[in-house]
Amino acid sequence: MENLFRLKQDTVPIVLIGLQQAGKTTLVNWLKEKRFTRPKPTVGMVVENIKIGDMLFNIYDISGQEAFRENMWKSNILTSMGVIFVLDSSDTSRLEEAFTWYWKMVKEWLGDSYSDKAILFLANKSDLKNSLSLDKIINKMKLDEMSSYPNISFQYFKTSVRNEENIELAFKWFISKIKLFRKLQLKKFKALIVSDIFGNPLYVYDPDEIAQDTGMFVGYIKALSGFANEILGHERFKVLKVDANHFFISEINEHVVLIAVDQEEALPEARRLSIMLHEYLKKDNKDITTELNALLCD
Ligand SMILES: Nc1nc2c(ncn2[C@@H]2O[C@H](COP(=O)(O)OP(=O)(O)O)[C@@H](O)[C@H]2O)c(=O)[nH]1
Ligand SMILES: [Mg+2]
Incomplete structure (x- = not known):
């Protein structure tokens, strides 16, 4: 008989969000197949089970379309252990829009009552010539202000799924945080x-x-x-x-x-x-x- 013992471990709900074209689905595909792809736009939400290291992630790749943001992002974020926010660092024209939604998530959806959450911020497409430097992104997205949310573990990385820059490193950080939270949430x-x-x-x-x-x-x-x-x-x-x-x-x-x-x-x-x-x-x-x-x- 297959037992439920594995309920005690693994399968962690994770949400992947960001505006359209940021590279979310490309990242999911890379995690699955270790290769760079050019996916079609995501419609609604796609759920993927992906094993990373010794953890099984239940990844909710949610469409960046405006209509989905309020409903799908919010409820999934509240019930997930971690959020991966993907930004297209070459798209300066939509930086302001990304800023608005990022901070809406942190302030309105996570608030300060919420604890034990990991946010991984990926400044993606760093391989593109016109991509902004990490310093500029930190500045424009006001990422330094994340330090005033002690209940959120936050980290940013400059990444390129195309060149595999920092992807492994970013997930290493993310997984270590999730493991810590899992321990704290049991027994409640x-x-x-x-x-x-x-x-x-x-x-x-x-x-x-x-x-x-x-x-x-x-x-x-x-x-x-x-x-x-x-x-x-x-x-x-x-x-x-x-x-x-x-x-x-x-x-x-x-x-x-x-x-x-x-x-x-x-x-x-x-x-x-x-x-x-x-x-x-x-x-x-x-x-x-x-x-x-x-x-x-x-
Ligand atoms: N140059 C470059 N292109 C990328 C990178 N990541 C994703 N893309 C491309 O950006 C486009 C949009 O990616 P997609 O994953 O569909 O975005 P999503 O809407 O956030 O799911 C696709 O053509 C990808 O191949 C990257 O790191 N560098
Ligand atoms: Mg997509």
Whole structure:
């Protein structure tokens, strides 16, 4: 029997954002195939599972189109452990636009209540003659101000996917930060309920009786109806705040996973576990009880 032990490790949700044409998809392709490509524009969002070092990343490559930014960037960022922001350093005409969105993310979406987040800033296309120097980018993007966000680990690199400049180095830094956060976020779950889409429970861990009864739980499931507007690739999720608890609810195929955490900083870990549970439930063997008990109660 394949076990859920691997739930304790790996598969980390990461968001890749930036304006169109910055090189996001090219970077994903390089991570997958170690070669430089000329991808077609990304439509909506593409999710890729990519192994880097000993970590499996669940990378959300989100279209830079304006329509997607507010919705898709925001909700994915809040529930991810790290963000990679890609800038086309040769495109001075859109630097201002990149500036606006970058700081919207930091100030409005991450805010100061949010902790344990890594932001990797890539000043990409450094191989192009007209690309701005790193100093200029730091200056124009006001990157020095990132030091006033102690809860965000921030680092920038001048990169070229084309020449493979600094890509490995940048990911080395990123992975080391993510590993640190993972450790800090464990053990913050208050409840975990897995059900079918009708609310019939397959697994219930709820020592504090937060969900109280299945009826109430089904109520939460009903709240999922809003999902229709928030489909994120193959994954549908929603974050609700009820009293002191944050609920991460996700629906994939015919399963719903509901995780309650008392601190929002544990939401990325909730998302990570949810993704893995859904992957596991897709398989024939649906006996999750023993191993989830071991995971949550040890
Ligand atoms: N010269 C150069 N071109 C790049 C680099 N990275 C990506 N590109 C090119 O920039 C274009 C847009 O890249 P893409 O990944 O589709 O951008 P996205 O919209 O951010 O996903 C493609 O033609 C890429 O080949 C780079 O480091 N140097
Ligand atoms: Mg793309």
